[in-house]
Amino acid sequence: MTHESSEEGEPQQGRQDSNLQPPVLETGALPVELRPWAAQPSVAAPEGYPARVHRRALGALFTVLATGLALIAVFSALEGGQAWVVALAAGVLALWMGDLARRALRRA
Numbered sequence: 001m002t003h004e005s006s007e008e009g010e011p012q013q014g015r016q017d018s019n020l021q022p023p024v025l026e027t028g029a030l031p032v033e034l035r036p037w038a039a040q041p042s043v044a045a046p047e048g049y050p051a052r053v054h055r056r057a058l059g060a061l062f063t064v065l066a067t068g069l070a071l072i073a074v075f076s077a078l079e080g081g082q083a084w085v086v087a088l089a090a091g092v093l094a095l096w097m098g099d100l101a102r103r104a105l106r107r108a
Contacts, residue, residue: 055104062101069094 069090076087 055107059101059105062097062104066094066097066101069097 073087073090073094076083076090079087
């Protein structure tokens, strides 16, 4: 669009050049109509396979991970020195995994 000045010095809008060129940017390659897309589940559970089995398995996995992280936190804290950083991080992760395990097992 061009902005030609009027007599008052204000730009006039709404005028278009007669030489329409395609856009130089890559956005000109986008399709005119964007169609919605929804991902399909990659792995479907077999018929009759309850979702609670998945929750129990996740709960068990999170419990094992939380226990391992808690052990790392304890042994790092006992090590002393600058290992407190590892102990703190592992402790926070153990609490988080423990909470995930509790929620997964409660819903199972």
